[in-house]
Amino acid sequence: MRREPRPKRSQYSMTEHTAATVSVAGTRRGRKYAGLFLVAIPVFLVAWMVIWPILTAIPRSLMQVGTDGSTSFSFANYQFFFSDRYSLNNLTVTLWTTMVCAALLLVICLPLALYLRFTSNRIAAFVQSLAIFPMFVPSIILSYAFIRVLGPNGTVDLLLNGVGLPRIRSPYLTPWGPVIGLVWDNIPLTVLILVSGLGAVSNATIEAARDVGARRLAILWHIILPRITNSILVAISFGVLGIFSSFTLPYVLGPAAPEMMGPFMQRTFRDLQNPPMAITQAVITFAFCIVFGLFYIRSVAKNRTP
Amino acid sequence: MSVLKISSVSKYFPGGTKAVDSFSLDVADGELVCLLGPSGSGKSTLLRMVGGFEDPSSGLITIDGEDITHLPPERRPTGMVFQSHALWTHMNVFDNLAFGLKLRRTGKSEIREKVEAVLDLVGLAGYGERKTHQLSGGQQQRVALARSLVLEPKILLLDEPFASLDQHLRERLREEVRDIQQRLKITTLFVTHGQDEALSMADRIVVMRDGRTEQIDRPDVVYRNPQTPFVAGFIGTMNLIDGEVAHGRFHRAGLSLDLPISDGPAILAMRPEALDLSLADQGQAVVHRVTDYGTHGLVDLDLPEAIRVKAMVDHPDRFSTGQSVNLAPRAVAAFRDGRQVFRS
Numbered sequence: 001m002r003r004e005p006r007p008k009r010s011q012y013s014m015t016e017h018t019a020a021t022v023s024v025a026g027t028r029r030g031r032k033y034a035g036l037f038l039v040a041i042p043v044f045l046v047a048w049m050v051i052w053p054i055l056t057a058i059p060r061s062l063m064q065v066g067t068d069g070s071t072s073f074s075f076a077n078y079q080f081f082f083s084d085r086y087s088l089n090n091l092t093v094t095l096w097t098t099m100v101c102a103a104l105l106l107v108i109c110l111p112l113a114l115y116l117r118f119t120s121n122r123i124a125a126f127v128q129s130l131a132i133f134p135m136f137v138p139s140i141i142l143s144y145a146f147i148r149v150l151g152p153n154g155t156v157d158l159l160l161n162g163v164g165l166p167r168i169r170s171p172y173l174t175p176w177g178p179v180i181g182l183v184w185d186n187i188p189l190t191v192l193i194l195v196s197g198l199g200a201v202s203n204a205t206i207e208a209a210r211d212v213g214a215r216r217l218a219i220l221w222h223i224i225l226p227r228i229t230n231s232i233l234v235a236i237s238f239g240v241l242g243i244f245s246s247f248t249l250p251y252v253l254g255p256a257a258p259e260m261m262g263p264f265m266q267r268t269f270r271d272l273q274n275p276p277m278a279i280t281q282a283v284i285t286f287a288f289c290i291v292f293g294l295f296y297i298r299s300v301a302k303n304r305t306p
Numbered sequence: 307m308s309v310l311k312i313s314s315v316s317k318y319f320p321g322g323t324k325a326v327d328s329f330s331l332d333v334a335d336g337e338l339v340c341l342l343g344p345s346g347s348g349k350s351t352l353l354r355m356v357g358g359f360e361d362p363s364s365g366l367i368t369i370d371g372e373d374i375t376h377l378p379p380e381r382r383p384t385g386m387v388f389q390s391h392a393l394w395t396h397m398n399v400f401d402n403l404a405f406g407l408k409l410r411r412t413g414k415s416e417i418r419e420k421v422e423a424v425l426d427l428v429g430l431a432g433y434g435e436r437k438t439h440q441l442s443g444g445q446q447q448r449v450a451l452a453r454s455l456v457l458e459p460k461i462l463l464l465d466e467p468f469a470s471l472d473q474h475l476r477e478r479l480r481e482e483v484r485d486i487q488q489r490l491k492i493t494t495l496f497v498t499h500g501q502d503e504a505l506s507m508a509d510r511i512v513v514m515r516d517g518r519t520e521q522i523d524r525p526d527v528v529y530r531n532p533q534t535p536f537v538a539g540f541i542g543t544m545n546l547i548d549g550e551v552a553h554g555r556f557h558r559a560g561l562s563l564d565l566p567i568s569d570g571p572a573i574l575a576m577r578p579e580a581l582d583l584s585l586a587d588q589g590q591a592v593v594h595r596v597t598d599y600g601t602h603g604l605v606d607l608d609l610p611e612a613i614r615v616k617a618m619v620d621h622p623d624r625f626s627t628g629q630s631v632n633l634a635p636r637a638v639a640a641f642r643d644g645r646q647v648f649r650s
Contacts (some may be wrong), residue, residue, distance in 0.1 A: 204392035207359055211386045212381040212406030212457060222405065226396040
């Protein structure tokens, strides 16, 4: 019995169909690998530059080197830090500076961000430029400007002297020196994050609140603040993370003792040549910072869920 | 009794843009008036001035005789429903409705009573604890309406409330809103650029153009007896043909019709449904396209001088592209110098 030959056209179409399926699958796989490759670079950098140093620092801070060079597991570094008055004073002044800066940033930047969000005139554009300006000024230049203006015999002193008034008690080399510098330095980022958060509050929602009888304070408290809680948390987390581990401004503007953790770590490492203790201080600093880091991660995760 | 009176209100924006130009309107107690016009006609600006969100450059707005021209929104007896719903997404449905009452220091039990009553009114009973993002677009718009109604405003302002909804939902909601408005007998000012909405809901329609009133009338009058060529062209479909009248006849594009007006230029207006077609060997027009809508058909016709008109037919299957037809208008209107000068 003679078999009917298969129609050629059908064969071709089948082959084309199979080829198309293979090609689509190949493209998808290619895209998947390209995506993984793009993600891999930052993940690798974070793992190398952040995760690895942390993972190695924790065991090194728990290592005690004996006089004979032998190493043993010990909490001695931590015991020393938490029993040493000077170390605790440094931690306290770091926490104090961070909290004061965070509070001041909120008090200064929230009204500024509200003004920038709800005003659109030339003055607002000028204020925005002024608020963002510190972002482009390096910390060392800022420190120098601070000393020239608020330091002993600075511009303010000269002006006061010119009108026959007594000198100010300069915040330079007091705990308020780093506070002023760090607040000024962190205003741009905080304002940008808050303005971005306020962008999600539409004019219509504000108008709807006014329509039902809400005045300014009620609108701020009941409508605006609940909508930008996440942005406030993110801004404060960013500020706190930067301030807690800051170095230049506390080093140049702050007192010699007590000092913030940044200069303290540097001095322990360099001047006292005690790397294990400096690593212990770093781990403790990291432990405080991670709390605020978790706040930030929680806020981001919350924003991504409807 | 709540009567809204708008007297010679104008609004100029910085740069000299005239959004509303000497606009006047009286809205009677319990009346629903639609402000209808194309984008940029000033209808939303006018509504926002009544709501207190824009300050009039000149003129007077009163509610029950009380001057509210320069009062802030929070001190006006108006309630506004916004196009974008403008719900507070951090609050649930109940809190959205209760917020205004709390600001008025209403007692807790009264708040609950009022909120539940108004939720029932808009068909959302039992939805109080829902988050706003858990609601559909139509439900969100009902919440926005309920939020305004719960405060029992004297004047309800609706700013294109159905613009973001699909056609089916829009039709259902406009019937519901009309029912609620008639049940509560609340004076309402409604902004829309949808003529269907205006024709189906309004007691009166204000057709606006460039910040001015073109015509204020009942919907059927606006449709059947437009006073300006703009209204004729904006409301429904209208065939408008520029031509010349000589010795009582209109001439243009092969058409020659009796038009008992003085000689001179004129615009002839014919509704598609008032145009009879008959097949002819050497007719006045050629069928360009036939569209069958099920209930009726629409025939696009090419006249000489590149003029195209539309005619509505009961049996679209009788016509096909390329056929030659004669036109016989049953009713026409004519406009000259921007005003209606003849209507048959």
